[in-house]
Amino acid sequence: MQKPNNNGNSSTLTPKDYATDQEVRWCPGCGDYSILKQVQTVMPQLGVPKENTVFVSGIGCAARYPYYMNTYGMHSIHGRATAIASGLKASNPELDVWVITGDGDSLAIGGNHLIHLLRRNIDVNVLLFNNEIYGLTKGQYSPTSPQGKVSKSTPLGSVDHPFNPLALALGAEATFVSRAIDRNPKHLRDTIVAAHKHKGTSLIEIYQNCNVFNDLAFDLYSNKDSKEENAIYLEAGKPLLFGKDQNKGIKLDGFKPVIVSLEESGNSTDDLWVHDPEDKIKASILTNFFDYDFNKGDLPRPFGVFYEKQRDTYEDLMKTQIDNAVSSAPIELDELLSGSNHWEI
Amino acid sequence: MQKPNNNGNSSTLTPKDYATDQEVRWCPGCGDYSILKQVQTVMPQLGVPKENTVFVSGIGCAARYPYYMNTYGMHSIHGRATAIASGLKASNPELDVWVITGDGDSLAIGGNHLIHLLRRNIDVNVLLFNNEIYGLTKGQYSPTSPQGKVSKSTPLGSVDHPFNPLALALGAEATFVSRAIDRNPKHLRDTIVAAHKHKGTSLIEIYQNCNVFNDLAFDLYSNKDSKEENAIYLEAGKPLLFGKDQNKGIKLDGFKPVIVSLEESGNSTDDLWVHDPEDKIKASILTNFFDYDFNKGDLPRPFGVFYEKQRDTYEDLMKTQIDNAVSSAPIELDELLSGSNHWEI
Amino acid sequence: MNTQKPETKDEVVILFAGDSGDGIQLTGGQFTETVEIFGNDISTFPNFPAEIRAPAGTLSGVSGFQLKFGSIEVFTAGDQYDVLVVMNAAALKVNLQNLKKGGIIIANTSGFDSKNLRNAKYIDGENPLTNQSLDGYELHSIDITKLTREALKDSGLSVKEIDRSKNMFVLGFIYWMFNQSVDNTVKNITEKFKNKPDLAKSNISVLKAGYNFGDTSETFSSRFKVKPAKLPKGKYRNISGNQAISLGLVAAANKSNLELFYGSYPITPASDILHELSRYKNLGVKTFQAEDEIAAIAATIGASFGGSLAATASSGPGIALKGEALGLSVILEIPLVIVNVQRGGPSTGLPTKTEQADLWQALYGRNGEAPIPVLAAATPKDCFDMAYEACRIAVEHMTPVFLLSDGYIANGAEPWAFPKSSDLKPIEPITNVEGMTTEEGQLLPYKRNKDLVRPWIVPGQKGFEHRIGGLEKEADTGNVSYDPLNHQNMTKTREEKVLKIAEDIPEQQIESGPDSGEIVVVGWGSTYGAIETAVRELNEEGKPVSHIHLKYIFPFPKNLEQLLNGFDKVIIPEMNRGQLSRYMKQELEINIIPHSKMMGLPYHVEEIKQLIENELSHAKA
Amino acid sequence: MNTQKPETKDEVVILFAGDSGDGIQLTGGQFTETVEIFGNDISTFPNFPAEIRAPAGTLSGVSGFQLKFGSIEVFTAGDQYDVLVVMNAAALKVNLQNLKKGGIIIANTSGFDSKNLRNAKYIDGENPLTNQSLDGYELHSIDITKLTREALKDSGLSVKEIDRSKNMFVLGFIYWMFNQSVDNTVKNITEKFKNKPDLAKSNISVLKAGYNFGDTSETFSSRFKVKPAKLPKGKYRNISGNQAISLGLVAAANKSNLELFYGSYPITPASDILHELSRYKNLGVKTFQAEDEIAAIAATIGASFGGSLAATASSGPGIALKGEALGLSVILEIPLVIVNVQRGGPSTGLPTKTEQADLWQALYGRNGEAPIPVLAAATPKDCFDMAYEACRIAVEHMTPVFLLSDGYIANGAEPWAFPKSSDLKPIEPITNVEGMTTEEGQLLPYKRNKDLVRPWIVPGQKGFEHRIGGLEKEADTGNVSYDPLNHQNMTKTREEKVLKIAEDIPEQQIESGPDSGEIVVVGWGSTYGAIETAVRELNEEGKPVSHIHLKYIFPFPKNLEQLLNGFDKVIIPEMNRGQLSRYMKQELEINIIPHSKMMGLPYHVEEIKQLIENELSHAKA
């Protein structure tokens, strides 16, 4: 069977080369368009031949994505893209494998495969389009919808407490945990590039607006009137700053994150929490930003790479094991068929 | 349909009343025996009529458990006990529902239902018998087996990075997270009582020795020669102490837990980390104790209640919603059948 | 003033088509309600695009609502349209082929601008409204957009808001055309926009503008009048299949004095049952949106063990996931209703199209010998009866029960002479635990009554503590047993228990046609309407054929074999590759002529007639 | 010295039984190897207790290893034992019923102390070894425990260690009894305890002590000699069904130049395939222990898309979970092998017992029209051939393929004249992409060859980028299509593609008996041995009946119908409630007499003979 090789290079490709002839069929105004565009934009920079790139998705609006990428792709079944990608990458580690999934696809029916992928640390890139709703099935609440959500299936409001996807990922031993948003294309592109660079499973939760069934769910973080006060962008080695003209920061009071105004005297950037994506405990505090309930306003929502850690990938360990076995105890098929204990009649 | 009531009381019952006439069929020496015994011992103290108690299990050695409890019970299918218990408790909140599950049952095939149960916070008690192996199917590695585990299915050692079940539970929005061990019966009983008291899903990870396929996996924490140095028992409001004569403690150096000797001068109990089960971040640090790799010996393994938080249960919210609907917009079946828009011919 | 005399017709098929954003479904629904109240019998067939909202004006974005209404009994939404209402070029392109020769087209001209024409892939922007290509039809081009804007020019609303009400113009116009009153819709609008009187006012004025446009313009050659149908006297309402299933479940819970617990995971076209039931909290209905289909059925198994009337629904792929848990419910012997609202397969297949290809899955899709009764609903309103029956059988025979529906009847609607609750068959849970202990006091939770049914011993009952599970169990005691003979006996007993249900269901009726003869058409599920219409029409033409429609597929009604033996040939048309045909072949000795349609669409009456006539002429040859 | 002349027998059935802790399986395995090397044909049937290790001495803890070996061809492990070796009272209690009248019992007396008797539920501690109840048998009580301890009293080992080798005593004794040499076992022990020479020494001395005990004691009335069987000349090895499946998969990967990717989740009795394959890392085999069965098949779908020969195995309940993903593999049209090692159902059922009740599940257990070829292996060694065939068909016809095995042949073993790799049929993946583009350069990944097979275009090939998925696809291009006629065509094409496989499989053979006649017994799967033995014996008795064994169940071999038409009656015995019978009824016009055995146990030869003779005498009556 022909095997891909990664020697080729894609530097001559342009974003357009990644578009297919299929009509893009998301609702006009859907956040999915931006995400598609950003991925197509960064693809040529990643140095991977187009023919070695595979997009695997489950089912959902988001999951139609592979049809629009002129690479290899599979639009599979609901919730299983992560498991399919696991087999694909483990069997053929030369491929550059991406998973496209929604909040229902990855956290409802596909929750188990997602957490197992994360713990195994197979080197695939997971783009989780979180619109806090089931789009394709026309508007039921999802495992990320806030409690009390009124939806098609919860006319009086949902009673489920939602998942915090990034906290779940950390709990599942993820090695790359990040968040981006459809409406900040530059940051989204940077995050995709960083995720791709990470060797091991990388998860990007992408806030994505479903303008038909859950419009403005993330408006606070994308609307130009509110985003500066409500979104904070994390950069490794940099203090946690946000607000208009970066006039606010976050400080840790013990384990408790506190907002400080840099305009008030006595507060300096030096006291602020400096982002360290290698610190898992700090990453947990960041993922829990929306759990803290402060008197003076909520904490801003963090975007960027929360956590990154190097750990052997499943497929590398598998390969090493096989290579060692092949070289230390080589065997031919005929030897295997005859077994160690045969006789003649 | 007859409904249970909780007015009865069980104070006249004895542990023996909870035993059935079925022969207990675990391997001689299996840790499951102790767990069965501890549960039977505390049952009469819980104030729940026997007939209102239900044990639901999946499949595995552990999962044979309901046959040995003279209560209502269901030995269901692999991985689904948590989901079955969810429906049982949501439909019939008067019942006292317990889930018995193994590490494979709850974290391999049943991983998704477990994390969804935890986020929904349905008031059931989950006893997760973790023996770091698939016992019933005779010895394959499980999602909690350490990397490199040699087992029936991994003759050269497993390449999977394992789950940390309690970290996963915290990431899944659990409200009661604890650990106990088969070989410390008193502490196990206390933990069971505390878990039962908690309103919401309570999870106890119970280290359980499978003496046939994974003997001595937790020997460090149960062997009398090593347990004092390697196990630490958490108590709310108390400093973290362990070692022979409690001569060592744990201090936090920033976010980093450090072992200090109380015999050395300059170290006092006052500097030690005081256990606060309401602090989720500290609970995360505790769950990650086996990730830290120190030069001077590893951290001891914590046992006890890591985290506890009050949050509305799913079934209470569901009931409130229904009660409100029934009282604010009462309706008869005939009204429903006719609909609001009917006509006569 | 137009004084034309309305033409009287027995029945009319009309299709509203346009972009999803054009409010097509709403328009169709309103019109349906109005003609129903007027007394017509109706049958509807909404046809959604596969995408949530494909780009405006494109072929894949066309949404349709088909309606047949008549003064005679109506069984299908019709094969071909008398009237085609199109809001844009794409809607015309997609639907023209099914317009009757000489049929009427009502087209919104502003939906035919150059962009629309391009999107609809009309070559070089050729406009069908102006290029004579529609000469064979009665074409009425109206600039609905413009007229709507004009009607509301003083309303103070934005253009976007105004454009959103152009469906009201169409509706008003169609009311005029079919001689119907706008009153019911006026009432509905007023109610809907209770808190926004401005919007109510503007919508009503556009509605009336549409009506008035018909009344004042002189373009129209024909105006229809459809007399009320001769439906039996009684109280009626409109109902879709998914609504009817929901009501059937609620009614069964009510009549059996049980709480209804519904566990489900959304999937097209079954989700509406979840939506519907979640609105009945005021009847104590518990709906549980699970994390997946396995959790959904597992939760219902838990709820059933806990004493609720438990049901779950899904469509093919979701049902596939429930197979293992179904086996558990079989061996536990607890009541459970599983609804499969079928759609096109295999795999994700054609998720918004209808099909009947999951019959085998229902009959056989589990490991081991795990017999489960299978029922199938024939029409939207029949979904009520069959859901009720599924519950009754589940509860009274302590067994999971499959109910098959499909996308066609699930979304389609018809008038329903709804029953009084007091007229519904009683449902009696087997909760009597007397005699369920041995003399030594041992509990026997698997001791059976004469129907081989064990009792439902719900937790909470003192002294009846017991354990059930998925391992083979000893007869009577329910204890785990590996005994070979016991396994053989239990396997047989579970089978016989299900077979005995044949004693407890109605005998098979003949829907139409003689009791015996040359040809009978046997159908199941949503092919009902097409077969019944075809058979009636042929009977009227003096061609004696009969129609038998199976609602109980496993077990069969007791008299089925005997009935079928009265016919020489049994034609079985199915929207699959012959699943009922093959299943019947293994059960009965009859001469079966299978027919298969796998197009994601219901059978046309003409197709069935053709099928029968082929056989009739064969006979003559 | 005992100088008795050994009695010569054609075949002997022996059952070793005791606690799981008694090393029964090991003893059986060693004995098997020895008699095989000697040249006997054998058939084995290990029978494990349901619990991992039930309490010592209890009825539920009895483990058994049954072996039939003979100088004639042996097809089953035998109905009744000639010799019963029991290590304790429970083992006797459980197995006595199947000992032949006058058969030999070898009992370890220390396994019959009062505790053992109580555990085995002998009333009031009555000891069957002493109370004359075994008078009809040839009873030999030996205090094996004591003799073993004595043999090792100077070894320096602890009592616990010593007791663990008492199975060696039994083995030595039985070697003596059957006139076999201890040499092979001595060799094996030496190898196994390479690094523990002490243990090797002690085990060997106990083995010899057992042999010598036979040789010196005077208790024995008979000593057997079974001559070597007249197996065809060649090289042989011992193989179990699960081993054979593993080797079949590896061989197929090797011959097709593909990497083998095996994704699975453990389940009895399929887990051994995972265990076996995980040992072949040195052949590049990738095994993926998934988090559940869904992930297992999903990962194999990924691996297949990625160009590996992908396989998964499970047993009934796990297969139930794979239904949805199977549908995906059907519509994707990618190669995949799915093995079901069946066990007793429904639900968890009888997990350690055998059954054939998942045939329907394999044929029908999916949503939509999703045809999948179904093969079934007949004997342990046949598992190799059929696994190889499953791979060949999957790869050359781009389809998932089901292979059915069951607990009986999976764990049973027999001698196998293993092939040379160069003699295996070639397997040729359809990877030729020439002609798969239109003139305009559009890729046509669903363009088909004459067998209707599309090409396998593995990622990594420049210029062949394409997307596949679970939605219905347009012919040739594979683009998503909702077109009604296309769906009908694609549905038919997928079916025809599978039906065409009938052209590529061997014609059906008759195993034994005349080519036509009154009666043929049709079997599938593990009933092979019992049927073949019964039919041969009847033929020898001058009663002409035939045996046809189906290995290709869907599609059937082309000539099957014609073959069957040569017989008046077709008897189909199955370990289910008649699944093949019913399936054949829907496919063929033949006179079927179904027979069902649902006891978690294989058919006995006598049962099959009885069945046939009943029909024969009916014929006469």
Ligand SMILES: Cc1ncc(C[n+]2csc(CCOP(=O)(O)OP(=O)(O)O)c2C)c(N)n1
């Ligand atoms: C087995 C199965 N169950 C259910 C469905 C129906 N279904 C399709 S997508 C979906 C959820 C979509 O939500 P999400 O993953 O958040 O994607 P979005 O549409 O919001 O992008 C559901 C329930 C299905 N296709 N298959």
Ligand SMILES: Cc1ncc(C[n+]2csc(CCOP(=O)(O)OP(=O)(O)O)c2C)c(N)n1
């Ligand atoms: C659907 C299904 N898949 C697989 C199995 C086989 N199986 C039974 S128990 C088990 C794992 C047991 O491990 P664990 O849950 O850790 O329980 P333990 O036996 O160790 O107590 C497996 C794989 C099954 N019974 N059903």
Ligand code: SF4
């Ligand atoms: S329904 Fe929502 S998520 Fe789906 S395409 Fe439309 S806007 Fe996007």
Ligand code: SF4
């Ligand atoms: S196999 Fe292990 S876990 Fe199972 S009963 Fe035996 S000792 Fe216990």
Ligand SMILES: [Mg+2]
């Ligand atoms: Mg979503």
Ligand SMILES: [Mg+2]
């Ligand atoms: Mg375990």
